[in-house]
Structure formats: C-alpha cells, structure tokens
Amino acid sequence: MAVTTQVSNDEKTITIRVEGRFDFTHQKEFREAYKNHCAPGLLFQVELSSTEYMDSSALGMLLLLKEHADSCNSKVILKKPSEGIKKILDMANFGQQFDIH
C-alpha cells in the first residue's frame, strides 16, 4: 500500500508515509490514516522521503489534514521531502502553512 501509518509507543506521534505518487487516487487512504486520531498535543508527521510525485490534490489533502489537526489542537509537520517534492511545496509556498523539516 502506498500510504502507511505508524503510531509511536507513547501514542503522541502519528507518522503517515506516502510512497510513490501522491495524488487524488490516495484521497481515501490518506484520510483514513489520520481521521481516527484526535487529541490535543498530537503530532502528525507526513513522511515524504519516498514520495516521488505530488499533484495539487495532494496539496489539498495536506490542507485537509491541517484543518483536522487544527481542530484537535495538534500540529502537522512535513518531513524529508525530496528535491522535487520540495519544489512543489515551495511553488505553493506551503512553508507558510506547514513546518517543513
């Protein structure tokens, strides 16, 4: 599966990893990955190191995740985007919306 979720031992960090293409076909999987996790102080990490390509609907999904996180008083960070992915995030100036590490 292209989207995998990992919950840390202390249940504070949810890591969502997207492999390969991240596009509209993953809408459901991506939502499933976070929708049941909601608690103040949670950290949603989106692991992008093995994401090869991202389209605008993927950016939209990240915004939905952020909306979810905001409503739970928790945070989203985007981790390890490759150069190509970083470029797409920069083009949309997502640095103003998300922490990117």
Added chain:
Amino acid sequence: MTGSPQKAIQETTPPLIRRGKALVVDDDITNRFVLSEFLSIAGYETIEAENGKQAIERYIEQQPDIIFMDVMMPVMDGLESSRQIKAMANGEFVPIIFLTAMTDSDTITRCTEAGGDDFLSKPINIIQLQAKIHSMERIRNVHREIAALHNEIYHEQQIAEHIFTYVITRGNTNIEHIHTLQRPAELFSGDILLTDFSPSRDLHILLADFTGHGLSAALGALPVSEVFHAMSAKGYRIDEILSSINKKLSQLLPTNMFMAVQYVCISHNLEYISVCNCGMPDILLLDRKRKTIKTRIPSRGIPLGIDSEFDFSNIFENRDIEYGDRILLSSDGVIEATNTRGEQFGEQRFEQVLLSAIRKDNTHPYFDDVVHAFDSFCQGSRQMDDISLVEIPCISENIPSWNTQRAMHAIKNKEKSIKDSSKKVDDITDTSSEINLLFNGYCLKNVDPVPLLINHINQLSNTDVPHQDLFVILSELYTNSLDHGILNLDSSLKSNAEGFEKYFSEREQRLNTIDKARIRIIVQMQFHGTGGLFKIIIEDSGSGFNHEYFTSLENKGNALSGRGIYLVKQLCTSLTYFGPGNKAEAVYQWSN
C-alpha cells in the same frame, strides 16, 4: 446430449423470442449444426464460420450479438480470432463464449486473456447453454445501459461546457496577438485565462489553475471571472483584485480545493509590468532582442482560497519591459506532461525548447515551434492534467495605445467641445455637483482613490462620461501629487531597470512615513445635453515639485519622464499648477 434439441428447448423456454445474431465458430460441421439448431430455437438468427479467420470476416460483415468460439481450429485458432474481434469491438460488448472440452486452469487463463467472457464445455448441455445465454444478456444489457447513460452525460456536459466557456470568456478582451495553447484533460478545464483592460488601458491577464480537473475544478472559475472583470474595469491594482478573489474563494471552496494563479498587468505605455505568481511555475520574461530569458518570476504567494487574510501587496512586483519583450505564462500541466516512457517534459527541456525557438529569425512563428516540440515529446502518452501555455508580446498592437490615437481623438474632441459649449470655463460658479475628498496618510498608503472617484462620478452623472480620459487625468495628477509632491521621488530613476526597482522599493518605504500627509481631490461637474465639463483640483500637503519643467516639455516621445503631465495637457482644455506645484487644476470638456 439427451433427446432432440427441439424438445429440450421447448420444455424450458418459450420459442421465437428474437434475440439477434449468434456467430458459431467450429471446424466440426456436426458441432456447428447442433449448436446452431439450439440457438435458432432459442430465438437467434445464426451464422457460421469454420475457423478463426472466417469468424473475423463474418464479424465484420454481420456484426453478431454473441459469439460461440471453438479453441483449436485450422488456419486461425479461437484465441487469436477473439483477440482481433475484441480489439475491433471498440467499446461495444460482444460476448465471446469459448467452446472447450478442456477445463484445466491453463486453458481457462489463455481463453480469458484472449478476451473470452465465458466457457461452455463440450459436449453441449442445453440447460447450461440457456443459463449462459441469459447471463450474457444481463451483462450486455447493463453494458448498453451504461453506454447510453455515458453518452447522455457526455452530451449534456458538452452543452454545459459550451455555455460555461461562453460565460467565463465573454468578458475577455479579444487580443489577437496573444498566442495560447489550451488543452483540457477532460471536457471541462480547470485552467482559465482571463483578459481585460483597465480604464487607462493597462492590459490585465490572469491564468489560473484549479486543483484537479474536470467539472468540479471548473466551477470555481465563475466567481473568479466576475470579480476579475468588475475590478480590472474599474482600475483596481492587481493585489487588490487578487485579494478580493482570494476572499471569495476562501468562502466558497472546500478546504482541499484552491486556485494557483499567474497575474500580469502590462502598463499602457509598455513601460513596465506588475506581476504576481501564487503557486504556479515561473513566469518567464523573454528578451526578444537579446534572445534570452530576461527575468523569471517565481511563485511568492500561496494559492488562492486557502488563507482569506493573505496579503498580496507584499508579493507583487514591478518589472520594467522593453518593446518586443514576451511574457510567457504556463500551468504545471506543461512541465509535468510525460512522454510514453514516463519522463516529464520538465523545466529544463521547456526552456531549451523556448530558447532554440526564439533564436531562429524574428519572422519565424516561434510559438508554433514550441507547441510542436511539446507535442512531439508527449506523442502517444495520455494527458493527465489541463495544459495552458500563453505568450503575450509587449507590443503596441496589444494595447490600443491611447498615447497616440486616444490623445489625437481627445484633442479633436476638445476643439469641438470648446466650439460647442456656450459656457466659458471661468463662468462655472454654480456647479451642478461636486465631489470633495480628503485623504490622510493611512488612506494614501492603503487606498487607491481613482477607482473610487470614477465610481462616484458615474453615479452622479446622467450622461456617458468618457471614463478613459477621466481615469488618465485623475490617476496621472494623483500619482504626481503623491509620488513627487509628497514622497519626493525622482522619476528620472525609472530610466533603467535598476533604478526602476529602486524607485518602487523607495516608494514602498516612504509610504510608511507619511502619516501626516494629506491630498485633497475636488471634482466639480457640470453636465449639459450631450456633454459636460469637469474641473479637477488636486492639492497636496507636500512641498511641490518642478512642474514648470514638466509642463514646458513638448515632444515626449523619447523623454524619460513627465509623460503623464504631457498627456493630461493633451486631454484637457487647461492645466494649471499653483504655488510651488502642490496644487493642480485641470479643466476637461467633452461632448458625445
């Protein structure tokens, strides 16, 4: 097989239902005969073929509704024949039922791969045959229903698309020198191109790309087009227009939808462009003379519809241009288009193609070259996203240039109205209406009073007012008053690219320091049957400027600054500066 075929069928189905044509393919004449008999009793008209090759010929001639196919036959076997028939079926569901004595999984796999829909084991059992016929008919009916629905939807979408495109683009100014390549991935495009003129004939061009593609992406385009045309026609700046569109989209769009945008406004005198890029690939400015990419404007803003409070005033830039420069807008569908090997067209390849195209001789239609190179790269691969490529040459043909034609027209108009009008300028003591506005430092920094004034004047007048002339007069006088009177900016700075940027950044800085400054604008209006007379007074709290120098200049074709005042002089009956130059009074007359 038990009993005669006739008897068996009669026992289970009423005869003489017309079921269409069945093609029976078998090299054994007895098998063909028996199956044909069964089928004709079941209501089929039957045709026969001895081998796979003949089956294809019969299929082409007769277009059967169902095919019964033996596997092993001379000349061409059933597998190859089925593959060819399915390839020719073109979306139509023509069930192929394999007749086979072997039911091992290898045979089943090979038959299914060749396009077989079901199996019938030999020798043929009547009950099984009927069951297969019924199940195939059910599938075929569903198939036909879906195809009919699909057609219907497609047809409706076509009509909707036609109307939709008309609504979106009807406000657009038709500019024949702009070259475009627009290819939607589906019927509806999520990419839109909007064009319009401001009252001063600045050319506004907006290329937008909504999340996704198809109908849902296209719907957001309606409010964008509305706001764009309404505000550009009133003379608002691009950051103000973007801010309004952004607010509207933030209310309207669901969280995961947004609109990336490239926005360019070319000044009427072809001196500079104001440009803004939010979430799109770089906007390129091509230097036609030096045949290079002069400037690229990367995305500095976030796409619209995400953050309703986003401030666009910090991210738009002014760049100077030269006659003949070309502006290139594109959606990400261009650089992300892939070839059959899955490689992207990419930024680098795109720019190489551009440069090699502009390096050919000037008369060559280079845009066609670029499109051609793009097409040969993508040939054979499926288009995944909407594609837009727009090239705007900075030439006077694109800008109905008021600084020659309009000024000439205005001069004629002026002479005429002086002749026509029985009143003299000095006689105006009792004006029919008057607008008197005072702007403080905060307003000067944040509000452009010109669209506001034009709006008021429109509402107060009972006759057609020449907007363009008024816009030019008001905005030139206001800009002089603010830039030179209050901000003390030196317009000779604008003579080269470096100075040009310096001018605007300096302007930005100084605007923050003018809390106590004031500009008063008074417009006195008098209308008569077919025309009227305006007296416009603009007074500022600054220390004036060297107006004598500017007003004395005659031929402004090649001068670096002062064009504005020259134009106002051309349009007006009189233009007078008072005191050190901090009060200007212009009289404008017209008759329709």
